[in-house]
Amino acid sequence: MLIPSLGIIGGMGPQAGIDVCGKIIAETVAQTDQEHLPFILFSFPESISDRTAFLKGQVATNPAHAIASLLLKMEDLGVEAACLACNTAHAPPIFDIIIKLLQNKQSKLELKNIVDETGLYIKKYHPEIKQLGILSTSGTYHSKLYNKLVSYKINPVYLCPSEQEKLHQAIYSKETGIKANAGIPVEGAKKTLYKKANSLIEMGAEAILLACTELPLVFTESCYMGKPLLDPSRILARAMIQAHAPSKIKPHGATIF
Amino acid sequence: MLIPSLGIIGGMGPQAGIDVCGKIIAETVAQTDQEHLPFILFSFPESISDRTAFLKGQVATNPAHAIASLLLKMEDLGVEAACLACNTAHAPPIFDIIIKLLQNKQSKLELKNIVDETGLYIKKYHPEIKQLGILSTSGTYHSKLYNKLVSYKINPVYLCPSEQEKLHQAIYSKETGIKANAGIPVEGAKKTLYKKANSLIEMGAEAILLACTELPLVFTESCYMGKPLLDPSRILARAMIQAHAPSKIKPHGATIF
Numbered sequence: 001m002l003i004p005s006l007g008i009i010g011g012m013g014p015q016a017g018i019d020v021c022g023k024i025i026a027e028t029v030a031q032t033d034q035e036h037l038p039f040i041l042f043s044f045p046e047s048i049s050d051r052t053a054f055l056k057g058q059v060a061t062n063p064a065h066a067i068a069s070l071l072l073k074m075e076d077l078g079v080e081a082a083c084l085a086c087n088t089a090h091a092p093p094i095f096d097i098i099i100k101l102l103q104n105k106q107s108k109l110e111l112k113n114i115v116d117e118t119g120l121y122i123k124k125y126h127p128e129i130k131q132l133g134i135l136s137t138s139g140t141y142h143s144k145l146y147n148k149l150v151s152y153k154i155n156p157v158y159l160c161p162s163e164q165e166k167l168h169q170a171i172y173s174k175e176t177g178i179k180a181n182a183g184i185p186v187e188g189a190k191k192t193l194y195k196k197a198n199s200l201i202e203m204g205a206e207a208i209l210l211a212c213t214e215l216p217l218v219f220t221e222s223c224y225m226g227k228p229l230l231d232p233s234r235i236l237a238r239a240m241i242q243a244h245a246p247s248k249i250k251p252h253g254a255t256i257f
Numbered sequence: 258m259l260i261p262s263l264g265i266i267g268g269m270g271p272q273a274g275i276d277v278c279g280k281i282i283a284e285t286v287a288q289t290d291q292e293h294l295p296f297i298l299f300s301f302p303e304s305i306s307d308r309t310a311f312l313k314g315q316v317a318t319n320p321a322h323a324i325a326s327l328l329l330k331m332e333d334l335g336v337e338a339a340c341l342a343c344n345t346a347h348a349p350p351i352f353d354i355i356i357k358l359l360q361n362k363q364s365k366l367e368l369k370n371i372v373d374e375t376g377l378y379i380k381k382y383h384p385e386i387k388q389l390g391i392l393s394t395s396g397t398y399h400s401k402l403y404n405k406l407v408s409y410k411i412n413p414v415y416l417c418p419s420e421q422e423k424l425h426q427a428i429y430s431k432e433t434g435i436k437a438n439a440g441i442p443v444e445g446a447k448k449t450l451y452k453k454a455n456s457l458i459e460m461g462a463e464a465i466l467l468a469c470t471e472l473p474l475v476f477t478e479s480c481y482m483g484k485p486l487l488d489p490s491r492i493l494a495r496a497m498i499q500a501h502a503p504s505k506i507k508p509h510g511a512t513i514f
Contacts, residue, residue: 003301003304005301011290011295012290013290014282014290014293015279015282018278018279018282021275022272025271025275033268033269033271033307034303034305034306034307035302035303036270036271036300036302036303038302038303039300040297040298040299041278041297042297043293043295043296043297043298044260044262044295045290045291045293045294046293047295048291050289050290050291073334174288
């Protein structure tokens with residue numbers, strides 16, 4: 001039984017995997033259950049070492065190995081296009097190794113990259129944006145992952161390290177962080193996130209990139225203080241639909257962005 | 258690579274599959290990504306024929322065959338306990354065939370049943386409930402799926418057919434139904450659902466079962482008019498955690514029920 005389908009590597013965190021699946025459903029034109037696209041979600045949180053901890057040198061195992069092995073397993077099941085539901089996993093020390101491991105096995109899997117898809121999306125739908133504020137975990141921040149947007153003529157705007165650390169805690173703190181509260185943001189975490197978005201706007205950001213899958217749980221509208229909010233997970237979900245059934249992708253702006 | 262894990266058959270509809278996954282995450286005691294449970298979600302909506310249409314005789318193919326084949330594939334991947342994210346798929350003409358097909362292949366998979374888990378849950382946590390009002394789609398209603406609760410000494414209380422049809426429309430109507438409005442219930446639909454819950458209470462219901470995955474979007478508290486609201490999807494999610502890591506299940510009542 002091989003069903004040509006889409007594959008999502010979740011578990012990084014688990015909620016983020018579901019989030020991308022939900023956005024694939026939300027961005028698909030379908031009037032019945034049966035018209036929705038086929039997909040497989042693998043959520044193996046324990047098997048994949050923490051991305052930020054690896055990038056900081058606190059953990060020796062590169063999560064790339066576990067991720068590549070899950071992707072190859074998906075390919076065996078019929079998956080043709082796949083994605084990683086985690087921004088930090090796209091940092092070159094992880095993502096580039098995944099690509100190499102897939103190539104070593106002669107994989108034909110089309111692995112979407114969240115940064116490239118974001119660059120392509122902005123060029124197509126928001127060509128006026130030159131300064132893009134980045135809200136993310138410290139893993140993504142230190143990896144300077146979104147620096148690659150420069151090749152799309154978009155300058156990423158980052159917080160200073162101490163502000164970034166406060167933002168990271170609003171996501172990761174074991175007491176008040178979004179991750180520890182099953183995706184239900186507590187008031188303190190929300191307030192911190194709004195303050196950090198304000199800082200980026202003061203620094204010239206013309207739009208804000210919600211570059212951590214937990215952030216759209218707090219920023220639920222299409223704009224914040226008049227600046228567009230862009231959700232790379234939703235952009236990635238749209239790229240997945242594009243790969244499998246381009247005629248089924250909703251028009252840009254049909255859903256909240 | 259075999260990772261002992263949980264399996265969810267989604268796609269019936271796709272949102273319901275994600276819903277059960279989200280509830281497994283929400284009901285798990287975990288402070289880091291890595292502490293969450295491993296699971297696989299298969300969402301193949303096109304491969305599984307419509308459950309209600311099959312039960313009504315409008316479609317000849319029993320969805321049991323596609324479901325059993327997906328479950329066996331999951332077992333090959335290491336899945337030990339699985340569930341179906343769909344009330345209607347538990348109707349005996351479908352569910353019993355799935356069990357038979359699994360037995361034919363000497364499957365060791367533990368397939369949870371949403372009705373039995375609901376019965377066991379009520380016996381354990383709400384033993385006082387003898388009359389249980391059932392809010393559901395007409396597919397679940399006509400299958401009389403929850404009649405099996407009688408074996409747990411719980412009497413299901415149903416709406417009359419004309420009231421049931423109005424309830425179904427509040428979920429399915431292409432203008433005002435919950436499904437057509439991206440899960441954001443419009444006032445008219447809400448009002449209908451409250452009226453139907455009132456009817457069940459007038460008929461003697463001591464608690465209300467939200468036996469359709471869209472209903473908890475309207476009934477967001479743990480009680481309605483002083484009667485407990487029970488969500489079978491959440492009960493099923495808890496049964497999955499119980500099967501894999503009983504020590505990680507949140508105490509009863511820690512989340513909204």
